[in-house]
Amino acid sequence: MNIGNLIKIAISSLFRNKMRTALTMLGIVIGIASVIAMVSIGQASTQSVKSELSTMGSNMIMIMPARQHRGGVDMGMSSSKSLDDKDLLSIQKNTRYVAAVSPMVSSAKQLIYGNNNHSCSVNGVSDAYLEIRKYELADGVMFTEEDVKRYNKVCVIGQTVVKELFTNGENPIGKSIRFGSIPMTVIGVLDSKGQNGMGEDQDDIVLAPYTTIQKRFLGINYFNMLFASATSEDESELAATEITYILRSNHGIKSGATDDFDIRTQEELVSTISSVTSLMTTLLAAIASISLVVGGIGIMNIMYVTVTERTKEIGLRMAIGAHNRDIMLQFLCESVILSLIGGIIGIIFGLIIAYVASKLMHMPYVVSEMAILGSFLVCAITGIFFGWYPAKKAANMDPISALRYE
Amino acid sequence: MEKDILKVENLERVFRVGSEDVHALRGVSFSIKEGEFVSIMGTSGSGKSTLLNILGCLDTPSAGDYIIDGVSIRNLSKNELSTLRNRKIGFVFQNYNLLARTTALENVELPLFYNNTVPAKERRERAEAALKLVGLEKRMEHKPNQLSGGQQQRVAIARALVNDPVILLADEATGNLDTRTSYEIMSLFQDLHEQGKTIAFVTHEPDIATFTTRKIKLRDGQIIEDAPINTQSAAEALAAINLQKED
Numbered sequence: 001m002n003i004g005n006l007i008k009i010a011i012s013s014l015f016r017n018k019m020r021t022a023l024t025m026l027g028i029v030i031g032i033a034s035v036i037a038m039v040s041i042g043q044a045s046t047q048s049v050k051s052e053l054s055t056m057g058s059n060m061i062m063i064m065p066a067r068q069h070r071g072g073v074d075m076g077m078s079s080s081k082s083l084d085d086k087d088l089l090s091i092q093k094n095t096r097y098v099a100a101v102s103p104m105v106s107s108a109k110q111l112i113y114g115n116n117n118h119s120c121s122v123n124g125v126s127d128a129y130l131e132i133r134k135y136e137l138a139d140g141v142m143f144t145e146e147d148v149k150r151y152n153k154v155c156v157i158g159q160t161v162v163k164e165l166f167t168n169g170e171n172p173i174g175k176s177i178r179f180g181s182i183p184m185t186v187i188g189v190l191d192s193k194g195q196n197g198m199g200e201d202q203d204d205i206v207l208a209p210y211t212t213i214q215k216r217f218l219g220i221n222y223f224n225m226l227f228a229s230a231t232s233e234d235e236s237e238l239a240a241t242e243i244t245y246i247l248r249s250n251h252g253i254k255s256g257a258t259d260d261f262d263i264r265t266q267e268e269l270v271s272t273i274s275s276v277t278s279l280m281t282t283l284l285a286a287i288a289s290i291s292l293v294v295g296g297i298g299i300m301n302i303m304y305v306t307v308t309e310r311t312k313e314i315g316l317r318m319a320i321g322a323h324n325r326d327i328m329l330q331f332l333c334e335s336v337i338l339s340l341i342g343g344i345i346g347i348i349f350g351l352i353i354a355y356v357a358s359k360l361m362h363m364p365y366v367v368s369e370m371a372i373l374g375s376f377l378v379c380a381i382t383g384i385f386f387g388w389y390p391a392k393k394a395a396n397m398d399p400i401s402a403l404r405y406e
Numbered sequence: 407m408e409k410d411i412l413k414v415e416n417l418e419r420v421f422r423v424g425s426e427d428v429h430a431l432r433g434v435s436f437s438i439k440e441g442e443f444v445s446i447m448g449t450s451g452s453g454k455s456t457l458l459n460i461l462g463c464l465d466t467p468s469a470g471d472y473i474i475d476g477v478s479i480r481n482l483s484k485n486e487l488s489t490l491r492n493r494k495i496g497f498v499f500q501n502y503n504l505l506a507r508t509t510a511l512e513n514v515e516l517p518l519f520y521n522n523t524v525p526a527k528e529r530r531e532r533a534e535a536a537l538k539l540v541g542l543e544k545r546m547e548h549k550p551n552q553l554s555g556g557q558q559q560r561v562a563i564a565r566a567l568v569n570d571p572v573i574l575l576a577d578e579a580t581g582n583l584d585t586r587t588s589y590e591i592m593s594l595f596q597d598l599h600e601q602g603k604t605i606a607f608v609t610h611e612p613d614i615a616t617f618t619t620r621k622i623k624l625r626d627g628q629i630i631e632d633a634p635i636n637t638q639s640a641a642e643a644l645a646a647i648n649l650q651k652e653d
Contacts, residue, residue, distance in 0.1 A: 005519045016507040316503045319464060320517040320565070321492020323485045399464050403499070 006326070010333035021338065024302045028342030028382065029349060031292030032375045036350025037357065038288045039371040042281025044354070044363040046274050051364075052195075053270050059233045060132055060266040061098075061240055063226040063247070066259060081222040082251060082260045090246050091228065097239035099231045100128040103223040105213045111165060111206065112178040118164035122155070122179060122206045124213025125227070132229040140173045140188030148209040151216060156188035158205035182216060184208065236265040285371075292378060295342070300386035303335050307394045314394050315402025328395035335387025336380060343379030347372055410473075411572050411604045412461065413437035417470035419456050419627075430456040432627040433470070438573070438606060443599040443637075445615040446608045448624035455577070457624065458608050462495055462575050463487045475572045492520050496566030500578035502558045504550045510537060510561045511546040517569045536564040540594060556587040563594065567603075574598070574605045580614055586647055592617045593640035617643075 014021045065082045083103070091101045105124040110117055127142055129135075143154045157165075157172065166172050176183045193202040214220055230239035240263045247261055307314070314327055322330075351367065358365040419431040430453045438444055448454040459465035460472060463479055466487075472479050475494050479487065491497075504513045514533040518524045524532070537546055540560040550558055559579060566574055576595070580588035596617060599605055607618055615621050616638045623631035 002522055009519060012508070012512070016505075312503060313505060316499075316505075317516070317520075318488065319462070319491060319497050319503075321488050321520040321569075323488045323520075325485075326520060400459050403464075403503070 006329055006333055007337070009330055010337055013330070013334055014337060020302065020306075024299055024338055025342035025345065027295030027298035028292070028339050028379065029295075029346040031288070031295035032343050032346025032379065033349035033353060034288035034291050035285055035375050035378075036347055036368075036371050037353040038284035039281060039368050040350070040354035040366050041357050041361075041363075042277065042284050043368055044358055044366040045361075046277040046281065047366060048363045049273055049277055050270060053266065053273065059099075059230040059236055061228040061230060061236060061243065062264045063228065063243060064262045064264075065222075065224075066261050081220075083223040083226055083247075084221060087247055087250055088223070088226065090250055091226070091243055094246055095239065095242045097231050097235045097242055099229045100131050101226060101228040102126040102129040102132055103210050104129070104225040104227060105210050105218065105220070105222075106224050107213055107217045109179045109206075109217070111161065113165040113175065116165045116167055118161060120161060120204055120206060122208055122213060122217070124208050124210035124217075126210060129207060129227060132227045135193065136191040138189045138191040139171075140186070142188055143207075143209050148211050151211045152209060153182065153184045153212060153216070154187045155184045155206055155208040156190060157186055157207075158190045158203040159192040160201055160204040161206055162189055179217070184212075230265070233267060236267040240265050289378075292375075292382070296339070296382040296386045299335055299338055299382065300390065303331060303387055303390035304393070306334075307331065307390045310394075311397065311402050311405040314397050315399050315405065318397070318399035319403060324395040327397075328391045331391035331394050332384060332387045335391070336383035339379045339383035339386075340376075343376055346379075347375060350375075408439040408441060410437040411440050411442075412472070412474045414460075414473075415471045417457070417460065417467050417472065419453075419460065419465070420468045429627055431460075431467070434624075434627070434629055435470075436622060436629065436632055438604060440604055441599070441602055443595070443605045443617075443619045444607065444622060445618040445620070446606060446622050446624065447610060447612070447615055449610060451626075452624040453627040454608050454610075454624050456627075458575060458577055458606075461573075461606060462497060463491045488520075492517060493569060494572045496569065496571035496574045498559070498562050498566050498574065498576040498579045500581040502550070502555075502562045502582075504558055504561055504565075506551070507549055509547050509549055510542060510553070510564075513550070513561055514564045514568050516565060521569065532568050533564070536568040537561070539567060539598075540564045554587075555583050556590055559583065559587075559591055560594065563591075563598075567598070572604060574603055576605065576607045578609055579607065580609065580611070586644070588614065589640050589644040589647065593644060596640050 063083065088101060088103050091098060102125045106121045107124070108119070108121045110119050123129075126148055127144055130137070130142055137156070138159070140156070142156055143152065146152075147154055155177070157177075162172055165177065166175075172186045172189055175186050177186060178184075190203070190205065190207075195201060210223070228239065228243065230236040244259065244263060248259065251260055253259065317327060318324075354367075355365055357363075414437070415435050417431050417434040418429070421428045421430055434453075434457060446454050446457065456465070460467055461474075463474070464487075466479065474490070477490065479490065482490065505516070511530070511533050514536050515529050518529040518532065534543075534546065537543060540563050542557060542560050542564065545553060545557060550561070553561065563574075563579075579595075580591050583591060592614060595605060595607065599619070605618075607614075609615055616635065617640045618635065619637050620634045621631065622629060
C-alpha cells in the first residue's frame with residue numbers, strides 16, 4: 001500500500017473517534033507544553049541575570065587586599081594595606097590585557113546641602129572608573145587626571161544623591177556640597193543605572209579623585225581596592241593572571257607563598273550564577289519531561305486498547321487483502337500522527353505560557369529553537385516507540401480468529 | 407466447456423488441539439466452474455468453516471492442493487495470499503463486518519486501498535458502481551448505524567464486488583437477517599449469478615440452499631452429497647411471503 005493511502009486510512013481512523021483522539025493527545029500536549037515553557041522560562045531567567053550582571057561591567061576585575069591576621073585575630077575582608085600607588089602604576093604600564101585600572105578608597109560621610117543631608121559612602125577613584133563600571137554622565141564632566149594630581153575638591157554624584165540633596169529641582173552642577181566639614185564642588189551627574197544583580201542601588205554614589213579622599217579625608221596612602229577592566233570579556237582570565245604576576249613581584253611574594261590580595265573577575269561571577277540558573281533549567285526540563293513520558297505511555301495504553309477493540313476491523317482488513325506490514329504501518333502511523341499533532345499543539349501552548357510568564361515576571365521572552373526541535377523529535381520518537389508494540393500486536397493477529405473475535 | 411474457477415484435490419486440514427489431532431477435513435475434492443452458484447451445507451463441526459477459510463485463502467491445507475483461477479496456493483507466502491485475497495476473492499460475512507462511523511462508500515472503497523494499481527479517482531467510481539449494483543445508490547453517504555441489517559449486508563456485498571473477484575464467498579450471509587430480508591439478499595445473489603458471477607454460499611439453512619444451483623453437503627470433514635438442485639426463485643418466494651401477509 002502506498003504511503004498516501006496509509007496516512008489517509010490512519011487519519012480517518014483517528015477521526016472516527018474524536019474524543020478519544022483528543023484525550024490521548026492531551027497527554028502529549030501537556031508534556032511538550034511544559035517542557036517548552038520550562039526551558040524557555042529557565043533560559044529567560046538565565047539571560048536576565050546575565051544582563052543584570054553585565055550592567056556592572058562584564059569585563060570588570062576586582063582586586064582586593066587579602067584578609068589580614070594580627071596575633072591570630074582575623075581583621076576582616078580587605079583589611080591589609082597591601083595595595084598602593086606602585087601597584088597602580090605598574091598595572092597601568094606593564095599589562096597587555098588590562099584596558100583600564102582605577103583605585104578605590106572609600107569613606108562614609110554625611111553629605112550636606114542647604115537643609116538636606118544624606119549619608120553615603122564617598123568613593124575616591126580615578127577618571128578611568130566610569131569606563132570600568134560602565135557609568136555614563138548625564139550632565140557635566142568627569143574629573144580629570146589634573147584634578148587627581150592636585151587633590152582637587154570636586155565630585156561627581158549619582159541620581160539618588162541628586163534626589164536626596166537637591167529637593168527643589170535645581171541643577172546640581174557647580175553647587176558646593178559639604179562632606180562633613182569639607183566643601184566639594186559638583187562637576188558632574190551620573191546617568192541612572194538602577195539596581196545591580198544583588199539589589200544594590202547603583203545610583204547612591206559619590207565619586208571624587210582618590211587623592212582627595214586619601215589626603216584630605218583619611219590621611220592614608222593605600223587603596224581599599226583596585227578596579228580594572230580587561231580588554232574583552234574573554235580576556236578577563238589573562239588580565240587577571242597578568243595582574244597576579246605583577247602584584248606578586250611588587251609585593252616580593254616568594255613562589256609557593258600565598259597572595260596577599262584577592263582577584264575576582266566578573267566572568268567568574270557570571271559563570272557561577274549562570275551555571276546555577278542553567279542547572280535550574282535542566283531540572284525544570286527534567287521534571288517536565290516526566291509528564292512527556294506519561295503522555296507517551298498514555299498513547300501506548302490507548303493504542304493497545306484500540307488494537308484489542310478493533311480486532312474485528314484488523315481481521316477484516318486482512319481478509320480483504322491487507323498485508324501484515326500494512327496493518328503495522330497503519331497503527332504506527334496513527335500513533336505518530338497522534339503524537340506529532342499533540343506535539344505541535346503542545347509547542348504552541350508552551351510558547352504562549354512562556355510568553356505570559358515572561359510578561360508577568362518582567363523577563364525577556366526567549367524562544368529556544370533547540371527545545372522546539374528537540375520536542376518535535378521526541379514526539380516522533382514517542383509515537384514510534386510507544387506505537388510499536390501495539391502495532392506489532394495488531395500485525396501478528398491471525399485473520400481467522402480476528403474475524404471471529406467478539 | 408466452462409473453465410474451473412477453483413479446484414480442490416484431496417484437501418485435508420488437521421488441527422492440533424492439546425496432544426490430539428483433530429481432522430477437520432479428510433480428503434475433500436471438488437471444483438467450481440465459472441458462473442456456478444454453489445451452496446456448501448453442513449452442521450456445525452462438519453468442516454464447512456474450515457473449508458471456507460481455505461477457499462478464502464485465509465488458511466492453508468495440511469495436505470492436498472487448492473487451485474484458484476489457475477494459481478496453486480500451496481507454496482504462497484502470507485503476503486502473496488493477502489494479495490491473492492485482494493484481487494480474486496470477495497468475502498461476505500454473517501455479521502457484515504463494516505467499519506463503524508464510516509460511510510457506505512468508504513467501506514466499499516476499502517479493498518481498493520490495498521491495491522496500488524487503482525488510482526483514487528477510479529477507486530471512487532468503482533465503489534459507486536458497486537453500490538449502484540446492490541441498489542444503494544441513494545445511501546452512499548450513510549453510515550452503518552443509519553442502515554438496516556439488509557442494507558448493511560448489501561454494502562458488504564458491494565464491498566465484496568468492488569475488486570471484481572473471480573468468486574464471491576458468502577459465510578452464512580443471511581444468518582443475521584429475518585426471512586423476508588434473507589430472501590431479498592438471496593434474490594440479489596441470484597441477480598449477480600445471472601450476470602455471470604461465481605458464488606460459493608455457506609449456510610446451514612436448507613431453504614436458503616434451494617436458491618442456489620448446486621449443493622455440496624459436508625459431514626465430519628467429508629463430502630456426503632454433491633449434486634445440482636432444482637433452483638427456486640428468491641423473487642417468487644419473496645412475493646409469496648408478501649401475499650401471505652396480505653391474507
